[in-house]
Amino acid sequence: MTVLRSTLDTGADAYGENRAAMLRALADLDAEHAKALAGGGEKSVARHRSRGKLLPRERIELLLDQDSPFLELSPLAAWGTDFAVGASVITGVGVIEDVECVLIASDPTVRGGTSNPWTLKKTLRAMQIARENRLPLINLVESGGADLPTQKDIFIPGGQIFRDLTRLSADGIPTLALVFGNSTAGGAYLPGMSDHVVMVEGGAKVFLGGPPLVRMATGEIADEEELGGAAMHGRVSGLADHVAVDEPDALRIGRRIVARLNWRKRGPAPGPSLAPRYAEDELLGIVGSDLTRPFDPREVLARIVDDSDIDEVKPRYGPSLVTAWARIHGHPVGVLANAQGVLFSQEAQKAAQFIALANQTDTPLVFLHNTTGYMVGKEYEQAGIIKHGAMMINAVANSRVPHLSVLLGASYGAGHYGMCGRAYDPRFLFAWPSAKSAVMGPAQLAGVLSIVSRAAAEARGTPFDEEADAAMRAAVEAQIEAESLPAFLSGRVYDDGVIDPRDTRTVLGLCLSAVANREIEGVGAGRGAPGFGVFRM
Known part of the structure; x- marks a missing residue:
């Protein structure tokens, strides 16, 4: 039997202290998430409702399949800045007509839904997730355009949004724009470059120049409906593929478009799923606020993998890194989990071999971070820690199977890179409230x-x-x-969200299901790719 046998003492003082610290951190996290949920505040929300409009989260809820999950991304974007938490946009992965899609919804209750630098960064990250995982992209549009005082940080990089829309379409990934309100100036190109466009009659306004600009530029006098109303675009310009009578109708039409995409996943279907043998609630007491105190990542694995069952590889070699095969919600995965924090030469070489094995069998990799980095000192430098660390980083950088990263504790220095930090393009990266990351x-x-x-x-x-x-x-x-x-790093969109440890299995399961929309192929598989770079021996 390869089922993990937990030795976690839930009655120990250390466990109780860790649990209490984690619950305090989660309470603080909930308070920050509440700011994003509140949008622009009571007055702005009331004003929006008085216009007969749905809130952006209500639009998302009506668009998604009933009782299906929504994996929200970057909810703390802009935390610690002068802008509202959430960055005036909601992004995430949800299921529509049994199809997993990426949703981007402007929040018009926050400064009219205008885009600031963090809105842009959050939006581009969501579009990257759509592209890398082959997920249809749906924009729920009602935005006042760029936040003009910060235009210098938005205008030039903001063009990537329109570029990426065309590239998604070129890659055969459908793009939809459901327009509920303003989509003006440069924002008019958002529906203009989408494959499918739905506009709400009497609500949608899509034009390059509004009445004041048109009058100043040409002397022509025209109202908003003539310039960019849904009725005009449906009958005259042809920009609107569908004109909805109201917002619920637009969402209904959006669902029907997705239903007609004839979408199918190209990755492997999951096998049977068995729940872990240990309670997910016990994850709260494993990692404490003092990250110098080590913990056994096998205790985490016992509570997130199917049937608490793993096959560990090289358990006696490089023991500071656990490498193992497992399943999560029926999806096969290879796991790399830091045990004692420091990565030595043995751990680095072990990781490189394991990553190569995962690529040979087209198996996604899950990285669970708790590392202070690669070991330093005369003995270790002379033994080749640089070339061995480089070997691990080479393997991570050139691996072609999907990578998912979760920061549990420390993630410092080059160890953050070797464990597939943000710069190494994991398909998804989340953090626990206990996580910390920096150069050291x-x-x-x-x-x-x-x-x-x-x-x-x-x-x-x-x-x-x-x-x-x-x-x-x-x-x-x-x-x-x-x-x-983690709140600071998440505010800068260096992760895809800070999650409750008890949700780790669910989040990883949703991510693994999403990545299966694209073929899962390792290095060189079916493409004649050159494989890994030169390993220094």
């Missing part, structure tokens, strides 16, 4: 700066100011600690 830990980074300052003072022959050094270290530690927190 706060104390280590402050200590390095202190050592460098002390050496510089000695080289100059000047006295070293111990008091100033202590103040500098405290300030740097506080800064790095704040910038390592």
Whole structure:
């Protein structure tokens, strides 16, 4: 039998402390999510409703199959900035007529749905997910266009939205625009470049220039309906493929379009799924707020993989990294999970071999992060930690099977890269509230700066100011600690969301189902690809 045998003591003081800390972190997280759910606030919401309009989340709910899940992406975008949490747009993966789709819905209750730099970053990330996983893309449009005070950060990179819409269509990935309100100026190209366009009569306004601009530019006097109303686009310009009588009708039409796509998944179908043998609620007490205290990732696996069953590879070699085969909701996966934080040469070589094996069998990889990085020191440098770490990073960078990453604890330094951090394009990346990520830990980074300052003072022959050094270290530690927190990183769209540990199995299952819309093929499979780069031995 390969079923994991849990040794987690749920009655231990350490478990209770970890659980209490995680619940506090989740309460804080819920408060931040509530800000995104509130949109532009009570007054803005009331004004929107008074116009007979649905809220963006209500539109999403009516569009999705009844009682189906919605995997929201980047809900904390813009956290810690001058803009509203959520960045005035809602993105996620949902099921429509049994087809998994990426949804992007402007929130007109937040500054008229205008796009700021974080709106753009969040939108482009959602479009990347649609492209990489071959998911139809649906835009629910009602936006005032660019947030003009930040146009310098939006105008030039914002063109990627229209570029990517055309590339999705060229790749055979359908794009839909359901237009409920304004979609003007450059925003008019959003429906203009979509495969299917639905406009709400009396609500949708799609034009390059509104009445004031047209009058200034040409002297012509025209109203909004003449320039860009749904009735005009349905009868005259031909931009609208369908004109809906109201918002629910537009959503009904959108569902019918998806139903007629003749969509099919190209990846493998999942096998039978068995629930884990241990309660998901117990995940709350495994990882504490003190990430210097190690934990066994097998305890996490026992609560997220099917039947708590894994086949571990090289369990005695490179024990600081667990590599194992498992299933999640019937989907086969290979798992790489950090055990004791530090990655040594053995762990790096073990990971490279395991990644190659997963590519040979077209098996998606799940990375569970808790690493302080690759080991440093004379002994390890001389033993080749650089070339072995490079071997692992090479394998991750050139692997072709889908990668899913979850940051459980620490994810520092090059270890973040080797475990498939954001720069290495995992299909999805989520974090637990306990996660932290930076170039190194706060104390280590402050200590390095202190050592460098002390050496510089000695080289100059000047006295070293111990008091100033202590103040500098405290300030740097506080800064790095704040910038390592998951809310900060999620606010900058460096992950796809901070999740409740108890939802990990569900989230990974939804992601694995989404990635199966595209063929799952490893390095060189069926494409004559060159495979991995040169491994330094």
